[in-house]
Amino acid sequence: MAVQLGNAVAMRDVFGDTLVRLSQTDPRVYALDGDLATSTKMDKVAEANPSKFLQMGIAEQNMVGVAAGLATVGLQPWVCSFAAFITKRALDQIMVTVAQPKLDVKMIGAYSGLLTGCTGKTHQGLEDLAIMRSIPNMVVLSPADGVEVKKMMEFANQYNGPVYIRLARDPLPTIFDEVSYSFTLGKAIKLKDGEDATIISTGTQTVRSLEAAQTLESRGIRVTVLHMPSVKPIDQAAIVEAAERTGAIVTTEEHTIYGGLGSAVAEVLVENCPVPMLRVAVQDRNSESGSNDALLKKYNIGPENIVHAVEQVLQRKGK
Structure with missing residues (x-):
């Protein structure tokens, strides 16, 4: 779309x-x-x-x-x-x-x-x-x-x-149009189509994923952006399809790296379609208070970090 x-x-x-x-x-x-x-x-x-x-x-x-x-x-x-x-x-x-x-x-x-x-x-x-x-x-x-x-x-x-x-x-x-958008439990939403890799995001990180996708496209890298509004139940079919089609996955969430979206996606992939994968999330550390820009930078979850993760996972993919 x-x-x-x-x-x-x-x-x-x-x-x-x-x-x-x-x-x-x-x-x-x-x-x-x-x-x-x-x-x-x-x-x-x-x-x-x-x-x-x-x-x-x-x-x-x-x-x-x-x-x-x-x-x-x-x-x-x-x-x-x-x-x-x-x-x-x-x-x-x-x-x-x-x-x-x-x-x-x-x-x-x-x-x-x-x-x-x-x-x-x-x-x-x-x-x-x-x-x-x-x-x-x-x-x-x-x-x-x-x-x-x-x-x-x-x-x-x-x-x-x-x-x-x-x-x-x-x-x-705002990403979605109120008239045309409908939420369906357990269904992912493809916001951008690309063949090189897939970014799977949820919540606030979806806007940042779209920004990252634009930067990547300027570098000749076309990615799929898959928004996951339903973390549980999760859209296993969409995850597997993206992995089979693009061969590389990056997940991103404004959440700890443990147990959230990245973990849920990894669980699906390891049982169905293992491919190179990286997770952009808050690492195993305590958080701090600060401005939005400072926190995104310090905890490495801004659009530029998503871009870097995609470039890294493509190296693992062998492209």
Whole structure:
């Protein structure tokens, strides 16, 4: 598909607006906040539909327990906190009270990844995909732009079971057209076609992958860019097809190198179609707070790092 990047939009703004609409149109939907509503934009629900907004305070374990209770009586709670908090502080409650009985609870990990607005390393969530995709019955989603956030939330509203959606803090260029785009669980989206190698990305790294692809094309290297909005379930067929067709894979994610998208893709390839592969992600080190550009550079996950990885994997391919 031809991609033209549009205006930058913050995922959290789209999340807040969409949750307001869902809370107004679906009597089952309730918003549960962990005292971060002004940051996550859940405060839009508090303002527009206060009877559907439940303030749980800084008590993530209790918040997830309350959500499980609401789900058992036919309601659909949407639980939101920073990714670093909801996936680690409340992990036992998520596993035992939500995922095991497969309750209809939607969990939003806001401020995921490195770029969290200088909040400090305690507020950066780099392990959430690894944690959540290891849990049985859990759907794990990572949108690339605001349009995809809205479409994923509409899907989650209709899906009966636990869903985790990973959101970034800052505005990102729009990739998808709201009219023509539709989200399908477990399906990858090919954004660019090329025969030399494939970049498989998710979330915020998809825009950076498109930038990298443009740089590579100027150097005579044509790559496929495969966006993976559904990390679990993952599109195994699309991964295998890309490996068979291009013979080299680079994965990229704003996440630790362990257990996330790169690990999921490697699992598919080693069992079905082993090819040269490299992963662009945060290496085994603690994160720090800083500006977006400084963090992308220090942790080697910017477009230039994707370009370098593709050039390296092509050497392994023998081109």
